[in-house]
Amino acid sequence: MKKIKQLLSLVLVSALSLGLISCGNVSTSSGNTSSGDPTQSESTDGATGQGADSLKVHIDVEVASMDPQIATDGTSFEVLAAVTEGLFSVDDAGSPIKALAENVEKSEDGLKYTITLKDAKWTNGTPVTANDFVFAWRRLVDPKVASEYAFIVGIAGIKNADDIAAGKMDLDQLGVTAKDDKTLEIELDTPVPFFESLMSFPSFLPVNEEFFNQCGDSFATSPDTILCNGPFKITSYEPAATTIELVKNEDYWDAGAVSLSGIKYQVIKDAQQTMLAYQNGDLDVATLSGEQVEQFQADSEFNNIMAGYLWYISPNQNVAGLENENLRKAIAMSFDKTAIVNNILKDGSIVADFAVPTLLATGPDGKDFREGSKTYLSYDKAKALEYFEKAKSELGKDSFAYTMIVEDTEAAQNVAQFIQAEIQTTLPGVTINLEVMPKKNRVERLQDGTFELGLTRWGPDYADPMTYLDMWTTDSSNNYGFWSNPDYDAVIQSAKKGELALDVEKRWEALKEAEGVVMDEAVIFPVYQKGNAVMIKSNVSGIEFHSVGINRVFKNTTKN
Structure with a gap:
């Protein structure tokens, strides 16, 4: 996919003032169109908005895709979940909890969910609506998109998903309907006991249709072509990049619960280089392998996680x-x-x-x-x-x-x-x-x-x-x-x-x-x-590790 050129801030300001959505340089706070946030303290990095309490995280492979309906790997899922939120997320025990879902009504037979959305918005100021989910899920099962995760819509039991993915039915027959901007109705073929848990999976994340269409083939290939509605927003990313930078999303509906000013992901594939970066203070979280485990397992910052x-x-x-x-x-x-x-x-x-x-x-x-x-x-x-x-x-x-x-x-x-x-x-x-x-x-x-x-x-x-x-x-x-x-x-x-x-x-x-x-x-x-043998700096706490779905969640992490 081609990388879209950054639009001039003046053009975006004009577009936003007219109520338009632009696939370009997005607003980082109400009324602000630059990539930095003027509300950040002086201790932050002026280019990225990251401060001393930004978490520096090691990953050993590149982020393959920031497109929720195309991504297939755990690293991409982790970053996607940090910047985009769906109907549900999970708590520290791995149980589903409401995220963008404000109210959930389930029919007695378990075949219909009526979900009212919270007041939430994308990073360009546009409200998150029920249609954002309808569009994303239809795209997920669209045979023309050929998503590797199309099957998961059928696993969730959503009506007609398998037939649509097989090209036997039209997209508009999928059992998901936007009753209005705030009301999403989901119909299932069969009751699914783990439905709410599955709704926290990144393939079900929403996508703004108008923004997607304006981006075209460049969608999700740069900060300018990625809209965020989660705890963090992306400021530095390109496909196969060795560094991905996020900053706190001040417009996130639960921003008060987010302590970190940002997250900096660094791709390091060599185990020795990883530990050197950790010891030098360039990483707060690092995964060990091989001989390093024996070397550091007595360290107070060593953690072993299945x-x-x-x-x-x-x-x-x-x-x-x-x-x-x-x-x-x-x-x-x-x-x-x-x-x-x-x-x-x-x-x-x-x-x-x-x-x-x-x-x-x-x-x-x-x-x-x-x-x-x-x-x-x-x-x-x-x-x-x-x-x-x-x-x-x-x-x-x-x-x-x-x-x-x-x-x-x-x-x-x-x-x-x-x-x-x-x-x-x-x-x-x-x-x-x-x-x-x-x-x-x-x-x-x-x-x-x-x-x-x-x-x-x-x-x-x-x-x-x-x-x-x-x-x-x-x-x-x-x-x-x-x-x-x-x-x-x-x-x-x-x-x-x-x-x-x-x-x-x-x-x-x-x-x-x-x-x-x-x-x-x-x-x-x-x-x-x-x-996983993981080193975590002693001044970092609250990282949630999960064996299912998103492996690491940093929303409630603190760094002192």
Whole structure:
């Protein structure tokens, strides 16, 4: 997309005075059209509006997109949620709380929500309206947009979402209506118990239609083409930027609860450089990896946090050999996961012999999904060799060579190199080559199907096993390996909107069995569930960490 040129402040002032919306340099406070805020104290940075209490945060990958309906990765989601707010957000315990929703009425059958919006406005002074949600959600399911997250509207149960995404119905048939500027009506096909929690997910964030249309292809590519309505607003950003800067949004409806003057995200991929920046005071929050964890784990500023991300290898079953179940099982069981978490990562990550992580969701029995569930594809060199011998016989060949695509972060490369060596040692005749690239390119390759093996990850969007299991249905855009099982599809569909959806206990057991199908056929090769070793300066408090949805929330953070 092309980056739009910054409009002259005088033009914007004239446009705003006429009540128009401009895709250009946006107002940072009532009556102010410059990128700085004259109400900021003298201690702030005049160029960015950030002060001494601005939080300096480390990220290890670039923000891939600031378009709510296009973004797919956790880093982009985190920044999006800092500058844009939807109907709901979550509290520090991860439970849904009303954000832009002022009042919520739910029908007795759970099929209709009538939501009244708070008085809120975008950073150009335009009110946030019900139509901003209608426009955004229609765009999310529009086949022409081809959002990777179109499926999540169906997961939310919104009426006709799946048929619209499949091109079978028109956009205006989506079950969301702006009754007036302040009233949003949402119709569901089936009751969804986690609906309010799902509404905090960034794909459901609103977008101002007129602003979007005026921006065209440049939408969400620069501060001038991004409208904000959240705790912070963006002042410095471009695609693939290594620094993203936010300042407090004084026009945010709950601005009084926001203590930080801003957030400065810095992309640093090298672990040693990250810690040098932290020790030099250039970072307040930094994520450690490898040997650094042992070095700093006794430090008072060290924190160990379990995350929801599942790291796994996706085999492309359209590639010769990988369609063979025995070869997939051989590869999946050929590398030592315990050595990966204990000797390479050392950050609290745990071995993943499953497709649905721990600490994700609690069932009707009050127990975590993993409690009482089986484990699968555990490291076993002898069994891996048995499967390999079967695969060689079935495929009529003794040697195989595959390339595994890997993102360019230090941790991912270290893990990939270890897996490469393990597979080649355990399975003589198998050669694994590595191709390193930025995360955005790795994701694009997986989505395009132009790969053989891909070391990837998935973070849960909502607190239900379906956030993982739905990925491996035949038509899912996240089914990177192109596996297809009609019986599996039927179970997942029934658990979403069929007979199973009406019986929570049967649904829960069916989802456990569905996980078993995915694992028994080695649809993916699970590696580990991510733990985070995080350094946080002692004068910083109130960062909320979540294993589902937005992983870090800084609205209530303070820096003294």
